[in-house]
Amino acid sequence: MSVVEIKNLNLIYQSTKSETEALTDINLTIEKEEFVSIVGPSGCGKTTILSLITGLIKPTSGQVLVMGKTPNLKNNFCGYMFQRDNLLPWRTIEKNIYFGLELKKLASKERKEKALDLTNKYGLSEFLKKHPSELSGGMRQRVALIRTLALQPELLLLDEPFSALDYQTRLELCDDIFNIIKTEQKTAILVTHDIQEAISMSDRIIVLSARPGKIKAIHTLDFSPDLTPFERRKTEKAKQLFDVIWQEIQNEKKKI
């Protein structure tokens, strides 16, 4: 079974002044343990696709299936990671990691221990008793990922999770998060503006057109699996692909 199946999806936003076609005729299937990136000009509906997959909004027509079911907020298979870490400033790192478990009433001892295992595994255990304000941006984003993973989601939705960080941290965190996602064998969808970032992490890259968002191109990447994102960036193949996708997005921008 595919993790995500989107069939003939259309989405029209309603507002008092007008109606906006946000997405048109999207067809997309994502398999288990695949890493898919969505790039495109701003306002093309990248984040909207994530919202549809979590069940935050419903499609105007067409179908979205996650693990073969229509997604809803109460019970979905997704873990969402935002641009900002959104850690609660009044909770310690440990309590922040349990936040999702508490909300879903899953905060059993066993689940909590599993979450703590993750923090040990990925080098966060020394920060457990600290508050978010005492951590660097990169660390905080790692905590946010662990909080998401604590819920053992089938599918990770990454909504520009690196864009609020400085360049150095971004590259570092890219490697780390890629490693965590691969080790935990998760399926992931990354939405980003950064073409290089998409190339460095993905198995497939989907290029959306300007609004209304349509799938303009799909690139399947075949890097050797032992390359880290950082190493991928340096390859000739990555540079060529960058030029191709860059051109595709530029052409779209001209249409606006």
Next chain:
Amino acid sequence: MKRKKFSAAHYDYLRKYSLRKISILLTQILVLAIFITLWELLSRYEIISSFFFSSPSKIIKTASEMFKSGELVYHSSITLKETFIGFAIATGIGFAVAFVLWCSTFLRSVSEPYLVVLNSLPKIALGPIIIIWFGAGQKAIIVMCILIVIIVTILNILNSFTSCDKQLIALAKSLGANKLQIFAKLILPNSLKDIVSTLKINVGLSWIGAIMGEYLVSRAGLGYLLIYGGQVFNLNLVMTSTVILCVLASIMYLLVAMFEKLMNKFYGK
């Protein structure tokens, strides 16, 4: 936590820091002492009229006489009671209303113009209506107090509830949180600081409410003493009541400040 050894510069810094704190406190006391002494001397040598300005010694004398006759406790306790009841009811209801309005965006939009008008209305203007509806007694005073406190409470707390970071709410929703969970785990801890500062404001406002109410209708209480003293030109009584008010209001403020510290401890930061 481990005790660390610090450099000499650090101890020097600490010493300067505590020295500064002490000197601020001493200066504060000094200012008060100079003010009282000056007041006392000026009125004793009749440079200012002791009839119009009273004097610290006369205030102490009046206060001790009032204490002996039981008047001080009697009037203070009446005003305290009104203030406290007004404070508690207004804060409680205000909080509940703010919660309901937070829950429903529809109700919030409906109530908005009413709240704005009620907020800008000087509550004292409702005095005559309150007296007619609730009688010229303590009930009217408490109602006046509630009216003055409640609108500000609703507006402040609602404002704080709705100012919670939208992204945090989006996160909680993506984790499947229901409305009550969002309130308990996000909104409330996020608003804690604002709630405490609202309590602080409310302490002051409920004193205003109680005294204003007593100006309107009372037969007892500190506000009554102030009005009565003014009417019979007994400035000693007026000054003494004012000082007592100052002391009581400070005590109540300190209690809220202690509560704030406790809360901060509870929430770690």
